[in-house]
Amino acid sequence: MDLVLGSRSENGWAVLEVQGEVDLYTSSQLRDAILRLAEEGENRIVIDLNNVSFMDSSGLGVLVAGLKRARERGGELALVFGEGSVQKVLGITGLDKVFPTHGSVGGATGRT
Amino acid sequence: MEQRATDRIDAAGSTVSITIPADPAYVGTVRYFAATVARHAGLEEELTDHLRLAVSEACAEAMEAGVTGSIRVALSLEPGGIGVEVTSGSARPESGAPGPEGSELVPMDRLQLIRALFPDAESDQGRGTKVVRFTARP
Numbered sequence: 001m002d003l004v005l006g007s008r009s010e011n012g013w014a015v016l017e018v019q020g021e022v023d024l025y026t027s028s029q030l031r032d033a034i035l036r037l038a039e040e041g042e043n044r045i046v047i048d049l050n051n052v053s054f055m056d057s058s059g060l061g062v063l064v065a066g067l068k069r070a071r072e073r074g075g076e077l078a079l080v081f082g083e084g085s086v087q088k089v090l091g092i093t094g095l096d097k098v099f100p101t102h103g104s105v106g107g108a109t110g111r112t
Numbered sequence: 113m114e115q116r117a118t119d120r121i122d123a124a125g126s127t128v129s130i131t132i133p134a135d136p137a138y139v140g141t142v143r144y145f146a147a148t149v150a151r152h153a154g155l156e157e158e159l160t161d162h163l164r165l166a167v168s169e170a171c172a173e174a175m176e177a178g179v180t181g182s183i184r185v186a187l188s189l190e191p192g193g194i195g196v197e198v199t200s201g202s203a204r205p206e207s208g209a210p211g212p213e214g215s216e217l218v219p220m221d222r223l224q225l226i227r228a229l230f231p232d233a234e235s236d237q238g239r240g241t242k243v244v245r246f247t248a249r250p
Contacts, residue, residue: 024172025136092228
């Protein structure tokens, strides 16, 4: 099943909304979407994972690469997610301490 | 001929298995299968989520290693839990699909992640097959 991806601007951040399951099959779609934003000059990116029902280490690899790329350009990549699969896998791997994480997009962009 | 995922209940009645082509498009099917069996077996939702993640990682690991042919995931209903065996053929010697971008930056590999979820997880390789085993129990 393909991911549903959409992006918008909010308060100086590019917000990438992701819906679906991120695994070995679909993670390249997420990677391409992040790369596209970077190519468009966006260096402050929020990835909204609230509607991601599953993520494995393929997805984590893409997120880590996106964070590394953003920071190399002096930018930032933040994650938004609630309780569930994403929180679990980030916690198990310790990556929840590596990414800036927020419970809402507004919290990430400083809108609220 | 197009390969399809198949599932069946083994003769013993206590083991349910699914065999999929070594194609990433089928990993989601394995997750759905594992979650369905786990719920039928009465596993708690958190344990079911861990099982889903672990079987997905085991299949993905085999595919990234360049396994050709099929991958079999067998779930054995045991008192208080489910025994899991993910069996794949040998990887092509020189190949191995490249891992996901940035995977070297993830602080643990797929088998480590499975072990973090299920500490008894082990991996055996020999005679042209590789098997990842673990037990999902509270």
